[in-house]
Amino acid sequence: MRRCVTKAYIFLHRSMSTSSLPPSPIPLLTSVASYRRWRQKAFDEGKSVGFVPTMGALHDGHLSLVQRSLAENELTVLSIFVNPAQFAPHEDLATYPRTLPGDLELLTAQQVTVGEAVRKASAVFLPSVQDMYPSGISQDVSAQKGAFVEMKGYGHQMEGTSRPTFFRGVVTVVTKLFNAVQPTNAYFGQKDIQQALLLRRLCKDLLFPHPEADHVHIVATTRDPNDGLALSSRNAYLSANERKFAPALYKALQYAESAWSNGESKDRCISKAVAVIDEVKVQAAIDGVDMRLDYIEMNDSETFDVLDASSNHQLAGDIPVILSGALWVGKTRLIDNIVVGDLKRIIR
Numbered sequence: 001m002r003r004c005v006t007k008a009y010i011f012l013h014r015s016m017s018t019s020s021l022p023p024s025p026i027p028l029l030t031s032v033a034s035y036r037r038w039r040q041k042a043f044d045e046g047k048s049v050g051f052v053p054t055m056g057a058l059h060d061g062h063l064s065l066v067q068r069s070l071a072e073n074e075l076t077v078l079s080i081f082v083n084p085a086q087f088a089p090h091e092d093l094a095t096y097p098r099t100l101p102g103d104l105e106l107l108t109a110q111q112v113t114v115g116e117a118v119r120k121a122s123a124v125f126l127p128s129v130q131d132m133y134p135s136g137i138s139q140d141v142s143a144q145k146g147a148f149v150e151m152k153g154y155g156h157q158m159e160g161t162s163r164p165t166f167f168r169g170v171v172t173v174v175t176k177l178f179n180a181v182q183p184t185n186a187y188f189g190q191k192d193i194q195q196a197l198l199l200r201r202l203c204k205d206l207l208f209p210h211p212e213a214d215h216v217h218i219v220a221t222t223r224d225p226n227d228g229l230a231l232s233s234r235n236a237y238l239s240a241n242e243r244k245f246a247p248a249l250y251k252a253l254q255y256a257e258s259a260w261s262n263g264e265s266k267d268r269c270i271s272k273a274v275a276v277i278d279e280v281k282v283q284a285a286i287d288g289v290d291m292r293l294d295y296i297e298m299n300d301s302e303t304f305d306v307l308d309a310s311s312n313h314q315l316a317g318d319i320p321v322i323l324s325g326a327l328w329v330g331k332t333r334l335i336d337n338i339v340v341g342d343l344k345r346i347i348r
């Protein structure tokens, strides 16, 4: 534990000096102070600002959020910040992919035409750990000091069961990012559905003006067009052999979704999904790939409560249901979800 805490504090001192930045046609703002000056100008000019928070290692999923923001806002800001507080001490903070030059190239290539105007990203916000955590940050929650934001009652289910300190870290950093960036609109991926819904609730509960809760948008998951694997920065960890088996989770969720729409009970749907994983697991083991299911569950999209075993789609009523899961493929933990029911109530 002590070793990991020390590691977190090392990150505290690693801020981005301007000279170490790759060349970029998009302005790179590396401090809250420089960002605030940029934002004040946008306020003065009455321009809308769309915000896409990321941890970098950009892929087409992130870029779909950027496209949406470009279409709906006069200015778009993307942030890249690998947030220590959302990684538990045993998790992959040190090895998380950091690919800034490639990220900037991808981002620079994005544009959307609105009327006569061609819109491109207006700024990249690259705050240092020191700027984001002025009181310091430890990955060990019991050693943390300073202000943190907690979402009571909505952070212990689904992903929160396996990662009990994750949402505390996410909600805290996004609060800080919103306070700094002050976006008109913010864009999150359905890929991390619980996170996105939590953040919408954060804005509602704490009366955030920038963005207002209704301006927190959730964008559908971008998938590999060939096998449906949800794009993720962590897919980079997969070996070629592991990658072959990674779509098993989505396949399992699709089986459960189809059973659900045929009126089967939640328990039956989950059993069918687990059977798919078990089958792929046998094949994977023959190929030397270790697969382990963390969970597959069905939860109410408003309360995140686990549905009753006997629940089915008639009994579930109007509230959309989140069918989600997490699967270890080798040392990589993959997550995915399908929303069943009236999607428009949450994906907007």
Ligand code: AMP
Binding pocket: 053, 054, 055, 056, 060, 061, 062, 064, 065, 187, 188, 189, 190, 191, 192, 219, 220, 221, 222, 223, 230, 231, 232, 233
């Ligand atoms: P991350 O860099 O992983 O923190 O993700 C930044 C944002 O991109 C989050 O709102 C994610 O939900 C979103 N995102 C990640 N992967 C995808 C994907 N495959 N499709 C759509 N959005 C995604």
